[in-house]
Amino acid sequence: MRNSSAAIPTIRAVLRRPPVAMVLASVYILGTGALVAGTPRSLPFFLLFIGSLLLLYYLQLPAWFKAVGMGVTLALLMPFFGTRNGFYMEVATQVGIFVALALGLNIVVGLAGLLDLGYVAFYAVGAYTWAIFGSGQLLKSWPQLSGIFPLGGGSPTGTAWFFVFLLVAVAVAAITGLLLGLPVLRLRGDYLAIVTLGFGEMIRVLANNLDHPLNFTNGPIGITPIARPPIGPIQWALGALGIEATPAQIYPVYFYFIVLLVVGIVITVTNRFKNSHIGRAWEAIREDEPAAIAMGVPLVRMKLLAFAAGASFAGAMGVLFSAKQFFINPESFTFLESIGVLTMIILGGMGSIPGAILGATGVTILNLQILKQFSLTLNDWKNAGVTILGYNLANLPPQLEPAKYERMVFGVILVLMMIFRPQGIIPSRRRKMEFEEAALEKEEFAAEVVDTVEPKAE
């Protein structure tokens, strides 16, 4: 007992020494990187590699080292592995998209305390903003515009209009956020949740039905092909370096870097808002609305700002999503998608920026890779006729198809999380304090009870 308690702090103390931690982190990143490079198809190695970001976050390291470490991991190693196994690039890009969505929703729900169940609507608004103008969609109703649309002339090498619309969509989504915000200013809690849910559905139904009398969205069939960002400069730069690459090779990495850049901006914006008078005003509104107003917080302006800021992130990601997918239809923007993003911030820790990032990463990887892998493995076992506890999996009835367990396992994970770590994986400083103090109070109370029951020995 004595030995271990003495040994543990020393190990910890050694780990806290920056040079040791730096070497450790570098070895870990490069080691797991080498493993992934060696076996690009291995999921466990990939997860270990992703874990290096967590390691960088948790170890006590100088800020410059963390920045360099994350830079190397995200901007060098990740795209390098992406060229070996294209699926990683897809996963990483999707993770980035969901990180931005989670951070946007985190402002509205986590900071300002406005439960928004229709968040995906803003994502849809962004996606359709680019899809309508970045494709030949408008020609279906206005053939005379054929000289103008699609923007960039439908060039297979993309168009710079993409970047213009990245900004346009931010504005359009922010305005949509204001439009939603205005009528729900007086609503709170359950009522707000229901109205936002309805709003989310409205946007989807609108996308589904706005194909007549004038065809804007092409209804359930969806819009394709959607123009992509310009590839010319990239090809030229690669050519100058003597690298030959086809657009099909370039685009996944290209999208990854755009997403990385936008996520970087989103994290900065969220951080700056959170650690300012605006973040404090949002949290005050979440805590006690009447008191916040009485203290001089302009409620209307602050709530609208929260809605607009949250929505604008989703708008930008919508543009990226539609260009990346080449095709969108209303099916991508269902209620389940809103709930998915909400799950990410609840799992990660409400109101916490690292929490939202980790939650989005975890849930996306879980959905895209781990659970897929899980059901594929089960399926393999089934096909191979593996016997578990005397039961031959080949006899499974079709109702118990392994693919159907994916959602169930996800649900079980959610329930377990809520039981054992309700504050989320990386709770915000405040929520952490709340939960810890509640536990402490319990302990203190127990100690008091013991003190009063047992007479003290002299």
Next chain:
Amino acid sequence: MAIFEAHGVTKRFGGLVAVNQVEFALDEGMIASIIGPNGAGKTTLFNVFTGVYRPEEGSVRFDGHELIGLRADQITTLGMCRTFQNIRLFGNMTVLENILVGMHSRLKLSAVDALLRTRRFAQVERAALERAQEILRLIGLQGKGDELSKNLAYGDQRRLEIGRALASEPKLLLLDEPTAGMSPTEARTLMRFLRKLRTDLSLTILLIEHNMRVVMGVSERVTVLDYGLKIAEGTPEHVQRDARVIEAYLGTRKVASG
């Protein structure tokens, strides 16, 4: 000189007249109290003054501005700030953050300043933090800035509420039953503190009290409400002897003797 004036204020809830044609004025630098039995309309009057309710009739003027029609946050910006009868701190925010929220209307910053981290942002935030520490010292909560406000002891929470209101740099401080739940000794300490605040910060203070004894020592003028009507006004000594006040608090002679 009257810094605050209310004329003919009437607030109805359906058929109930909660505040009825109340005339009220405050001179700059005075400590005044509104007292009355439970349900007399004290808090309703407070809510009318601070923009929570809009009265059916009457006008309320503060420092040359008409307040009727203004939002509560605009009224705070003009220099009136209040506390609440049942403490309404931002429980899951730290003590320091509570104070900083109180300063919101005084921070001349826009969202753009926060986004671009302008030099002005750094200056204003630093000044705000320093000022918040000063306020913590003033209310005797120094060193507790990082605690969650909901974990403070009851008396500390009451003081933090006053501190949070002071952070908005009010000229007129309105306190809704600040001694509720306090022992007589604690209440006396608080009253001494208020008197000190008044001189140090050249404040005007308006108290609402249910308990008559608490405010008698500190108030220069006492207004008594009963059933929404102003039934007496004057110095504490004068009000204490007023027959209608005694009746309102103790009931009619018949009930009292019977």
